[in-house]
Amino acid sequence: MNPSIFFDGIFIGSIFAVATIGLSFFYTTTGVFNFAHGALLMLGGYLTYTALTYLKLPLVFAAIFSVLLVASFMTAFYYLSLLPIRKQHITSIIITLALLLMLERLITVLYGPWGLPFPTFFPGVVKLAGVEVSLQKIYVTVSNFLVIFVFWLLISKTWIGLGIRATIDNEDVAEALGINASRMHLLSVFISSAITAFGGINIAATLFLSPILMSQMNVVAITVSILAGLGSVWGVIPAAFILGFADVIGATIFGGWFRFVSMTLVVILVLIVRPRGIFGQMERIV
Numbered sequence: 463m464n465p466s467i468f469f470d471g472i473f474i475g476s477i478f479a480v481a482t483i484g485l486s487f488f489y490t491t492t493g494v495f496n497f498a499h500g501a502l503l504m505l506g507g508y509l510t511y512t513a514l515t516y517l518k519l520p521l522v523f524a525a526i527f528s529v530l531l532v533a534s535f536m537t538a539f540y541y542l543s544l545l546p547i548r549k550q551h552i553t554s555i556i557i558t559l560a561l562l563l564m565l566e567r568l569i570t571v572l573y574g575p576w577g578l579p580f581p582t583f584f585p586g587v588v589k590l591a592g593v594e595v596s597l598q599k600i601y602v603t604v605s606n607f608l609v610i611f612v613f614w615l616l617i618s619k620t621w622i623g624l625g626i627r628a629t630i631d632n633e634d635v636a637e638a639l640g641i642n643a644s645r646m647h648l649l650s651v652f653i654s655s656a657i658t659a660f661g662g663i664n665i666a667a668t669l670f671l672s673p674i675l676m677s678q679m680n681v682v683a684i685t686v687s688i689l690a691g692l693g694s695v696w697g698v699i700p701a702a703f704i705l706g707f708a709d710v711i712g713a714t715i716f717g718g719w720f721r722f723v724s725m726t727l728v729v730i731l732v733l734i735v736r737p738r739g740i741f742g743q744m745e746r747i748v
Contacts (some may be wrong), residue, residue, distance in 0.1 A: 467707075467710050467711060469593055471706050472706075473599050473602070473705025473706075475704075476602075476703075477664060477665060478605045478683075479606065479703070480610065480704055481658070481661040481702075482687055483652070484499065484655060485499040485683045485684070486687050486690065486692075486693075486695045487657070491630055493549065494540075494548050494551075494554045495551075495692075496558050498561040499680055500566075501566055501680075502659060502674050503658055503662035503680065505528075505565065505662065505674060506528050506659030506666075507580070507666030507671050507676065508671065509527065509659075510524050510528040510663045510666065511526050511570040511578060511580055511581075521583050525660070528676070529656045529659045529663075530656070530660075531659075532655055532656070533655040536652075539561065539648055539653045544557060545648075552616075565607070569673055570673050577671060577675070578670075580666045580670065584597040584601045585598070588600070599633075599668055601669055602668045604737040605660075606664060607651055609657060613653070625646050626646050626650055628646075629643045629646040640723070644646075665679055684695055686701050686702050687701075688739060689701040689704065689732055689739055690740055690741050690742070691736075691740060692738075692739065692742060696741070697739070697741030700741075701740060705728060708728045709725055724736050
């Protein structure tokens with residue numbers, strides 16, 4: 463394999479994974495498919511841009527500011543608007559679509575419809591296997607893997623993760639054991655929204671910052687979730703890398719216009735064989 467395709471595939475796959483895992487976790491834990499996911503990606507990128515450019519905060523503090531603000535906003539929105547009616551699936555979908563349209567319009571009014579230059583915080587390139595790779599891409603890829611690992615630790619090895627998994631398995635039994643299911647839902651929304659905001663920051667840092675791109679990433683996240691199988695949180699990770707490599711290979715052979723075509727073809731072929739997706743189950747799993 464061409465080293466350039468390999469490195470780009472790993473980079474794009476890690477972007478897709480972090481951009482999608484929050485969407486899948488949100489659905490798995492709450493039962494609500496969040497169509498406003500792309501708006502949260504957008505908010506993560508634009509709030510960090512604002513903190514870096516206008517508030518002059520260092521990168522770490524700008525990222526923390528953005529992630530906490532997005533996660534807090536979505537948790538409050540879920541508590542006030544979605545938690546009481548989360549089992550009314552059509553109504554929940556309409557509400558998240560309304561939120562998506564509202565936030566997209568707000569960002570377009572405030573920042574304009576065109577792309578903005580996101581600050582470069584790791585300038586320079588290094589040569590890996592004869593291929594020049596930017597330090598910013600390396601940082602983003604490594605940080606994506608680190609976030610996925612921390613998320614795995616949180617869900618698999620802590621009492622918070624145990625409570626969330628128990629609530630997913632059987633909410634009534636979890637309540638009987640003294641677990642506050644509503645609190646677990648809110649924690650899940652906070653965690654998933656924080657990861658999503660972080661994904662938006664990394665997308666803006668290495669691609670570019672625009673409402674159009676973030677809308678496209680919303681479509682990508684939904685596509686990855688479908689390929690993995692709705693309700694499979696960990697299945698999103700291999701699915702993201704499959705589509706990441708499909709994206710890069712398609713663009714390398716046929717040009718940039720073929721990116722979404724190649725990913726769509728992969729999804730169609732998989733769904734013909736596995737209608738529920740690669741890791742799809744009858745129940746939501748985490």
